[in-house]
Amino acid sequence: MARPQIDRAEADAVLQELRRREDEDDCENFHRYELDAEQRLKSLFWADADSRLDYYISHGDVVVFDTTFRTNKYGVPFVPFVGLSRHRTPVFFGCGVTSDESLDSYVWLLRAFAMSISQDRKPRSVITDGGDAVVGAVRIVFPESNHRICSWHVERAIDEHLHGSSTQDEFRSLMRDACSPEAFEERWYGFMARHGTAANHRWLEDMYGKRELWAAAFVHDKFFLGMASDQRTECLATCLHTGLHGGMSLPDLLAHADACTYALRLDVARLDVEADRSRVELTTGHRCLEEHAARRFTPANFYLLREEIMMIDGFEVVKTLARGHPIFGKKVYVVGFKQRWGVFFYVECSGDAVKCSCRKMEREGLPCRHIFCMLRHNNLSRIPDCCALRRMRRRGDTKAERLDEMKELGHQVFDLASEDAQEFQEIKEFLEGWLEHRRSGAVAVGDNNAADGDSVPPMTKKTKLIED
Structure with missing residues (x-):
């Protein structure tokens, strides 16, 4: 069957609109297209400035790429590139359409996506529908990325063939x-x-x-990111497929993508505001660790962490290998079940790095119960920075981190200064003077994020922020 041909007038209208957005709205808007031998539109990819920024900030470590939806009047694949936000909701990176479902066309589409993102921030992992041409294209364009087939598509095939x-x-x-x-x-x-x-x-x-x-x-x-068995989460791309119908033209698909991505961004902005204002109830017996997790992580990720914190009562550190271990590194804590001997996990602490032999952190980006058991064993109440990926944390996490550091440092200073009357007076006068100047405006108040180590690296665009 001859491949469908996209109407020239529709293609010209969409390309003209994408050029206008790039020239007039924001130069960081991006699009690429490919023509066939008859000079008809063969493939198209586009991403707006905010989508590229979302990828760049931190959400682009896992990308979902689904080519199976062809609900439009041409029957061609409508291919959104989607990721997982810090609230574990969909976030949009770009969109493609191709009328030729060959290996070469999918290679072209993936390369166009790669051009739209930072060249040094290729996705760590890619989840696809598993089509032969798609699998081959991922191997060519992202050979170093982890690749797996969405379990939802595997489940559909199981029902069909077994x-x-x-x-x-x-x-x-x-x-x-x-x-x-x-x-x-x-x-x-x-x-x-x-x-x-x-x-x-x-x-x-x-x-x-x-x-x-x-x-x-x-x-x-x-x-x-823990999407190995969560079919609903894996099919993030379906949020852009909802509402498609068989009569949609190419301009309709562009308008549909615009509406869906706008709704997704509003949802993330709403969840940011709710996370900033939320005060979750502490329910475990490990209040300090749970409280730090609640302040640092978004609610969606905190609830996953709380399940791990609840489990640490069933574990204990049975041995510490202070001189190191030939396999696991320098200082290693051997963590075992309290009621079941013979199964052990090894938590390695080397400098600022903490790793566990269960590899949950490497798989899902969240620390495991064995790491929490080690923290409890050492009477530590803070989750190490290496176990708190930026993409998992609250938008306002930087202030909370600074507050925690100031509290810890202040406690040490005040404890020492209280032992000497002169030092106590010096510290007290300094703090009172600083507060007076701060309240009077003598201390300049700049952008709270300007010196933040987690601030977004400069980009050649005027960032559009969705504020509540």
Whole structure:
């Protein structure tokens, strides 16, 4: 069947609008297009300035790329590039349309996306629908990125190609069990012997060829922000597919993308305001750690962390390897179950770095119960900076961090100064003088974020901020 051709007038109208936005609205708006031999529009990618900024700030570490939705009058893929915000909601990075679903076209589309983002900030991980051309394109354009197939698409294929609940459940266990690659191979051949048929053989062979993109044995330890089993979260791109219909033209798709991305940004802005104002109830027996997590992380991430904090009562540090460990590094805490011996986790502390052998931090970007157990063992009430990724934290987290540092430093200064009457008076007079000048305006009040180590690096654009 001949590939659909996009109407010239529609293509010209959309390209003219994208050029206007780039020339008149903001020079950081971005678009690229490709024409076929007949000078018709073959592929198009666009991203506005705010989408590029969202990627640049921190949300672009995991990118979802879905090509399976073709709900428009041409039947061509409408391809949004989507990520996960600090509130675990969708955030938009750009959008593409291509009328040629070949490997070359998807390579072109991914390269256009790569051109729109910072060249030194390629995505750490990519989640796709798993089409053969898409898989090949990711290998070519982002060879160093982790890549996995969205489990929602795998589930759809299971329902289509495998019959019987026991057969489907056995395949799902291959998908979800974090066994070794060797154990997976043994289990796979057993599955094929029991359930392989002439009808499903081709699909099973194809899935085996892609096993490193969907089986937990191969993807479990890779960084996907905890989206390994959460199908709803993985299908972030569906937020831009809702509302599509078969009669939509190319200008309709552009307007649809504009409306959806505007709604997504409003949602993130609303959640930022709610996070700044929120005061969560502390429910665990580890108040200091829980309180610090509540101040530092967005509510969506804090609730995940609280589950880990609640679990540390079942663990204890059974040994400290002060001289180091041949595998795990310098200072290592051996953490085990209180009621079950023989299973141990190793928390390595080396300088400013903290790692655990369970690798939850490396997979999901959030510290595990074993790290919290080590912090409790050392009577520490602060979560280390290395365990608090910026993309997981509140928008106003910098002020909270400064306040915590000032409290800790002040406690030490006041404790020492209170032992000597003269030092006490000097410190008291200094603080009273500073407050007087601050209140009178003698101390200049600048941009609170200007000297912030987490401030956004300068970009050649006028940043548009959504304020409440």
